[in-house]
Amino acid sequence: MIKNILIEIGLIARFTARFFREVFKPQFEFSEFLRQCFYIGNKSFPLVAITAFIMGLVITMQSRPTLVEFGAQAWLPKMISVSLVREIAPVITALICAGKIGSGIGAELGSMKVTEQIDAMDVSGTNPYKFLVVTRVMATTLMIPILAILADGISLYGGYLGCNIHGLVSWDLFWNQVFDTLVFADIVPSILKTFFFGFIIGIIGCYQGFNSSKGTEGVGQSANSAVVISSLLVFIIDLLAVQITDALNLN
Amino acid sequence: MGQETSKNIRVGAFVLAGTVLLIFSLYLIGAKQNLFGSTFELKSQFKNVNGLMPGNNVRFTGIDVGTVKSVEIINDSTVDVTMVIENKVQAFIKKNATAMVGTDGLMGNKLININSSNESAPSVEDGDFLVSKNPLGTDDMMRTLNITNENAKDITIDLKNIVRRLNSPNTLWSILMDTIVAENVKEAIVNIKVTGERTAIITGDLSRIVKHVKEGKGTIGALIADTTFAVKLNQSIVNIKLITDSLALVTGDLHYITSKVKKGEGAIGTVLMDTTFVNNLNESMKNVRSGTKNFDEDMEALKHNILLRNYFKKKEKAAKEKK
Numbered sequence: 001m002i003k004n005i006l007i008e009i010g011l012i013a014r015f016t017a018r019f020f021r022e023v024f025k026p027q028f029e030f031s032e033f034l035r036q037c038f039y040i041g042n043k044s045f046p047l048v049a050i051t052a053f054i055m056g057l058v059i060t061m062q063s064r065p066t067l068v069e070f071g072a073q074a075w076l077p078k079m080i081s082v083s084l085v086r087e088i089a090p091v092i093t094a095l096i097c098a099g100k101i102g103s104g105i106g107a108e109l110g111s112m113k114v115t116e117q118i119d120a121m122d123v124s125g126t127n128p129y130k131f132l133v134v135t136r137v138m139a140t141t142l143m144i145p146i147l148a149i150l151a152d153g154i155s156l157y158g159g160y161l162g163c164n165i166h167g168l169v170s171w172d173l174f175w176n177q178v179f180d181t182l183v184f185a186d187i188v189p190s191i192l193k194t195f196f197f198g199f200i201i202g203i204i205g206c207y208q209g210f211n212s213s214k215g216t217e218g219v220g221q222s223a224n225s226a227v228v229i230s231s232l233l234v235f236i237i238d239l240l241a242v243q244i245t246d247a248l249n250l251n
Numbered sequence: 252m253g254q255e256t257s258k259n260i261r262v263g264a265f266v267l268a269g270t271v272l273l274i275f276s277l278y279l280i281g282a283k284q285n286l287f288g289s290t291f292e293l294k295s296q297f298k299n300v301n302g303l304m305p306g307n308n309v310r311f312t313g314i315d316v317g318t319v320k321s322v323e324i325i326n327d328s329t330v331d332v333t334m335v336i337e338n339k340v341q342a343f344i345k346k347n348a349t350a351m352v353g354t355d356g357l358m359g360n361k362l363i364n365i366n367s368s369n370e371s372a373p374s375v376e377d378g379d380f381l382v383s384k385n386p387l388g389t390d391d392m393m394r395t396l397n398i399t400n401e402n403a404k405d406i407t408i409d410l411k412n413i414v415r416r417l418n419s420p421n422t423l424w425s426i427l428m429d430t431i432v433a434e435n436v437k438e439a440i441v442n443i444k445v446t447g448e449r450t451a452i453i454t455g456d457l458s459r460i461v462k463h464v465k466e467g468k469g470t471i472g473a474l475i476a477d478t479t480f481a482v483k484l485n486q487s488i489v490n491i492k493l494i495t496d497s498l499a500l501v502t503g504d505l506h507y508i509t510s511k512v513k514k515g516e517g518a519i520g521t522v523l524m525d526t527t528f529v530n531n532l533n534e535s536m537k538n539v540r541s542g543t544k545n546f547d548e549d550m551e552a553l554k555h556n557i558l559l560r561n562y563f564k565k566k567e568k569a570a571k572e573k574k
Contacts (some may be wrong), residue, residue: 142266183306
């Protein structure tokens with residue numbers, strides 16, 4: 001069991017190392033990269049937007065009673081802005097993407113693998129790793145931060161509506177309080193960690209798909225493993241990120 | 252191909268939207284921290300900053316005008332605080348303004364309040380030092396409140412005792428509730444009123460008397476107003492002065508005489524002060540006493556003398572007859 005885990009970790013590390021070797025080699029598949037950006041970024045946006053909006057609204061409504069007990073409901077915009085921007089919006093975005101994109105990549109590449117399309121590409125002189133993996137990993141690495149930024153904004157809007165369900169907070173006051181509270185130490189680390197989230201979602205999805213076997217059953221396994229492992233790694237990266245920001249006294 | 256271009260445009264718009272949102276957010280946060288506007292620095296030194304941190308707001312007349320740039324400890328009792336202030340308020344902050352560490356609300360973040368003085372002074376310049384006021388910490392407030400509470404406790408105990416004593420019988424309360432006392436007080440007030448009226452009459456009389464005196468009427472008036480009398484009085488005083496002068500001379504002479512007497516000069520002096528003379532006089536007096544005694548005996552012998560016996564008998568008989 002442990003041996004298998006170690007082998008898996010070693011293979012993922014080698015797969016990642018190969019990515020860094022391939023990414024700097026010339027002939028970057030730019031059109032494929034843009035196509036992936038469209039599918040990963042644009043196509044995921046509605047799902048991320050709805051989730052972020054609901055999360056913003058729900059967190060605000062759930063936090064309100066506790067603050068009302070202290071008579072500190074005026075602090076609601078300040079509190080939710082920090083929670084949403086630092087943690088909830090980036091992690092929710094990453095998890096949604098891990099589910100949607102990670103499984104998609106895993107299934108797509110897995111089916112290509114089991115139908116020997118990848119081998120065919122290799123034979124025809126096209127570098128399948130460069131065409132399939134580098135473009136997808138680059139796309140997830142760059143698109144998920146953008147999705148997270150948009151999710152920040154949308155969740156804060158949800159928070160604004162949440163504040164106005166039981167209370168009355170003007171548009172100007174809400175955003176003034178939000179930007180009064182937020183500092184660079186809130187936004188910059190939270191956006192930086194989403195690059196790592198994106199990278200890990202892409203690389204795990206591609207690895208699982210690229211190493212798929214056992215026919216159609218293997219495709220399903222690849223998609224499932226991609227979601228489970230990338231979700232777990234998202235939380236581990238989040239844990240590391242909070243430790244680093246704490247060590248740098250940014251919290 | 253057209254579909255591919257459309258997808259690329261949508262990806263571009265998506266990326267642009269995310270990037271613009273990020274830049275906008277960073278700009279707003281930066282603007283809140285005065286990173287982009289033109290600013291100047293002010294400094295102040297505190298004994299205790301109560302948890303003030305870089306990035307905390309600086310308020311002038313209740314408006315956020317800047318942020319704290321750095322908080323550095325200089326020595327065991329001095330903390331140097333550098334503030335970044337917007338240029339547009341430089342003209343309003345005077346050199347005699349004071350800086351104080353405060354709190355945003357009851358539980359909010361720490362901030363620096365810059366308070367202006369009533370006296371005029373030139374505007375601050377970049378790098379100026381503001382005089383600091385020690386903040387009123389919650390600990391100090393609680394300490395003071397504790398003392399106040401103790402005092403309030405003592406006061407309430409005293410009040411309780413006072414009220415209990417007042418309520419107990421035979422005290423002020425019973426006096427206040429006694430109707431007889433009330434009647435007496437009423438009568439006393441009536442008496443005071445009558446006395447007052449009488450006093451007013453007396454005052455009127457006095458006023459009239461004073462008026463008469465001023466006009467020179469009556470004896471006292473004459474004394475005060477009559478100038479002839481004043482001249483006479485003056486003359487009398489002069490005479491008294493002359494008499495006292497003469498008396499002084501007489502006293503001087505007497506003093507001279509007594510000093511002579513004391514020294515034993517002159518007849519009286521010799522009599523009073525010369526002890527030899529006194530002894531002689533005593534001796535003479537003794538001789539006179541013994542002489543008179545002898546003479547008395549002689550006279551008694553004469554009474555019994557045959558020649559004079561009849562004379563004395565006749566005298567005795569006459570005296571008896573008179574009785």
